[in-house]
Amino acid sequence: MDIVIKLSQFLLSLSLLIILHELGHFIPAKLFKTRVEKFYLFFDVKFSLLKKKIGETEYGIGWLPLGGYVKISGMIDESMDKEQMALPPEPWEFRSKPAWQRLIIMLGGVTVNFILAFVIYIGMAYAYGEMFIANKDLKDGLLIENKAMLNAGFKTGDIIVGIDGEKVIRYDSDVNRKLATSKEVVIDRNGTEQTIAIPNDFVDQYSKAGKDALATFRVPFVIGKIADDSKNTVLKPKDILLSLNGQKVKYLDEAKTILENNKGKTVEATLLRNQKEEKVKLMVANDGKLGIQLAGLDLDSLEKLGYYKISKREFSFLESIPVGIERGKDQLVGYGKQLKLIFNPETKAYKQVGGFAAIFNVFPKTWSWEAFWSITALLSIMLGVMNLLPIPALDGGHVMFLLYEIISGRKPSDKFLENAQMVGFVLLISLLLFANGNDIYKAIVGK
Structure with missing residues (x-):
């Protein structure tokens, strides 16, 4: 499912983006009385799944979901219709327009x-x-577990206060996106600001480090499902760990460290269960686990428990x-x-x-x-x-040649455009093979 x-x-x-992109070509073409022969979602190599001709245009759905296209009369494009281009230009053709x-x-x-x-x-x-956590409300900083971040010098508890000279005043989904392409990051560590230089190959390191986010907010240790073979049946779903082995536990990362240091031991623990504290004894396995699955809490629950103050903003249409x-x-x-x-x-x-x-x-x-x-x-x-x-074969390639024509007053020859289109097509296929080859490689090696 x-x-x-x-x-x-x-x-x-994909369908929405393709259709609207091609409409962006189709509508001005029709406004300038240029004939559009085909309008296709996906490519119809050899055959199409659906097609219907309305007026001078054939509308259809191809079987190859690698994009879509509009075929405009008198235009050198991926169709490479040399026969049409060999005939004298017609007033409705693309090449006849200013x-x-x-x-x-x-x-x-x-x-x-x-x-x-x-x-x-x-x-x-x-x-x-908008929903976010203001930096001033990140009292204990962010969780840093990604190896690329740790190698760069970040630590759990850091607060991101600046990225490439831009001040960061709140934690939201944009922080990780900006971190991934950053060169210099300013952090607040225990009340002192420090600057961390991001290595050139950070993106490569980040990808190899796994699926861990670069930075995220710290969460409590919440019990989810209890494994059938767990020796800690005293635990119940939704229990929240408050202390372990006499040490106060506020966050999951703190609990993991204590468990790692007490492998194979029995430790005392304090739980928050149904809004009441309960003391229990827990057996830590030799791998530092309790034999349970963890559960998550939504932002509203974290706010009610006093972990964070969640800032929310609503906008009118004009404000939006x-x-x-x-x-x-x-x-x-x-x-x-x-x-x-x-x-x-x-x-x-x-x-x-x-x-x-x-x-x-x-x-x-x-x-x-x-x-x-x-x-x-x-x-x-x-x-x-x-x-x-x-790149020839992309819209930008056509735009490049058109700008040259407008500035110089000279139009590139059809032969030149055909050759450029072929070179661009080969380049695009190469890029497509490279990108999808990367996907296959990552699937095989698991990175």
């Missing part, structure tokens, strides 16, 4: 991608508001607009930094480039509209930025 939910979210998000109209048509797709992302972020601000725009801008800048790292060989970030499997795995196993829209907005930004790269 989990894979069905993930796949449903993946296909819905350069400025062709430029608008080519920029339409990425324009829609960026607009969509900002609209989603505005909608999310209005529908969900600047909030959403700012969130979209941050994501756009953040993705730009990621690309910069990928193209810098010293960072080794290129090793972490992923394909469709990586995108698929971003979606959660349970259906969440908030997560779905957040991921879709980010993917829309990624699609827009990637399509703007000046």
Whole structure:
């Protein structure tokens, strides 16, 4: 069932992004009276799953879910329709239109991608508001367990107060994203500020370190399910550990350390059960475990127990607009930094480039509209930025040649554009194979 939910979210998000991107090309093409021969979701190599011709355009769904396309008459694109290009230009063809109209048509797709992302972020601000923990309320700092963070010099209890010169005044989901592409981080450690320089290959280290978040808030030790062979049947689900072996325990990471130091021993413990304290004896196994599964608490429960003060903000529709725009801008800048790292060989970030499997795995196993829209907005930004790269066969390649034509007054020859398209297509296939090859490699080696 989990894979069905993930796949449903993946296909819905992908389909939405493809259709709207192609509409961005389709609408200005029609406005400028340019004939659109095909409008397809997914590629129809050899055959299509569905198709219907309405007017001069064939609309359809292909079987290969690697993207989609609109086929515009008189345009050198992935169809490489040399026969049409050998005929005299017709007034309804792309090549017959003024350069400025062709430029608008080519920029339409990425324009829609960026607009969509900002609209989603505005909608999310209005529908969900904001929830975060202010730095001043992180009395005991953050949990740092990721090996890449530990190697860089971070410790549990640190509070992130600045990333690359930008002040951080609260902990939320954006902190980890910014940390991943940072160069210099200022922390508050026991009331003293320190600066940590992030190594060039941090992204590569982070990926190899596993799935642990770079930093997260510290949580209590909450009992979940008791294993059938556990010797600690005195424990019950929802118990919260308050002390172990005479030592006060507030957080899970503290309890793990005490258990590790008392392997194979029987220790006294204090539990919070039904809002009352109870003392019990616990047997610590030789591996430092209690024979239980841990349970989590939601933010509201953590707040009621006095662990954190959760700050919540709700926005009117008008208030949501600047909030959403700012969130979209941050994501756009953040993705730009990621690309910069990928193209810098010293960072080794290129090793972490992923394909469709990586995108698929971003979606959660349970259906969440908030997560779905957040991921879709980010993917829309990624699609827009990637399509703007000046690579022939991408929108950015067409834009590059059109700008050259507008500035110089000379149009590149059809033969040159055909060759450039072929080179770009080979490059794109190579990038596609590399990205998806990375996915396969990671699946095999488990990293």
